[in-house]
Amino acid sequence: MKVLIVSVHPDDETLGCGGTILKHLKNGDELYWMIITEADESIGFSKEFIDIRKLQIRRVSREYGFKKVYELNFLATRLQSVDLNDFISSVSRVVNEVGPEIIYMNNRSDIHTDHRITAHVLMSCTKSFRYSFIKKILMYECISETEMSPPLPENIFIPNVYSDITDFIDKKLEIMSIYESEVQMPPLPRSLDNIKALARYRGSSCSVNYAEAFMLVREIF
Numbered sequence: 001m002k003v004l005i006v007s008v009h010p011d012d013e014t015l016g017c018g019g020t021i022l023k024h025l026k027n028g029d030e031l032y033w034m035i036i037t038e039a040d041e042s043i044g045f046s047k048e049f050i051d052i053r054k055l056q057i058r059r060v061s062r063e064y065g066f067k068k069v070y071e072l073n074f075l076a077t078r079l080q081s082v083d084l085n086d087f088i089s090s091v092s093r094v095v096n097e098v099g100p101e102i103i104y105m106n107n108r109s110d111i112h113t114d115h116r117i118t119a120h121v122l123m124s125c126t127k128s129f130r131y132s133f134i135k136k137i138l139m140y141e142c143i144s145e146t147e148m149s150p151p152l153p154e155n156i157f158i159p160n161v162y163s164d165i166t167d168f169i170d171k172k173l174e175i176m177s178i179y180e181s182e183v184q185m186p187p188l189p190r191s192l193d194n195i196k197a198l199a200r201y202r203g204s205s206c207s208v209n210y211a212e213a214f215m216l217v218r219e220i221f
Helices: 012-026 047-064 084-098 113-124 169-176 192-204
Strands: 002-007 030-038 068-075 102-106 136-140 161-164 211-219
Touching (some): 002 084, 012 102, 030 047, 030 084, 030 113, 047 068, 047 169, 068 084, 084 113, 102 113, 161 192, 169 192, 192 211
Parallel strands (some): 002 030, 002 102, 030 068, 102 136
Antiparallel strands (some): 136 211, 161 211
């Protein structure tokens, strides 16, 4: 089975579905990673940060056993300035090359503008009559982005699919620790304690020790 993991920013994949990726790896599935944005000195990132981030991406890719990593290199925090036709074409090219049966993507109503724009583009690049090989699309939650949206009906993340990651929670936290600059101290949301607590809470919703939660966008079976 071919699985495509979409990250608007590196670390989204681990926050949202790191345990599930490890489960796919254990099951022998083909895993591909598409990273939408990059850090750049032109938007305030230091060269040191950029170099470290490149190393982190390589390390994380090895941990998850990705067969190929696609980096689209759009500027982080600047997706609102990208021509949508160019964005859609870039994403569509990857989707067609991989031909995934399952896609994991960022939630469409996260507080981060980059996440919302990418979700809109993904919907354009996964239409069933053009991409019939896609059998399932799932949106994952990113702690510090999903729950920070205004509490309005259109923004609520309502999980209806759960993945038991009890066997993978420790490895997920270990991989998250690779992103040193993204890991926060409690009580801030992206602390390892809170990431584990969210998995524990999601697990309690489906009677397992630890779980990741998703919203099903489409499934064909």
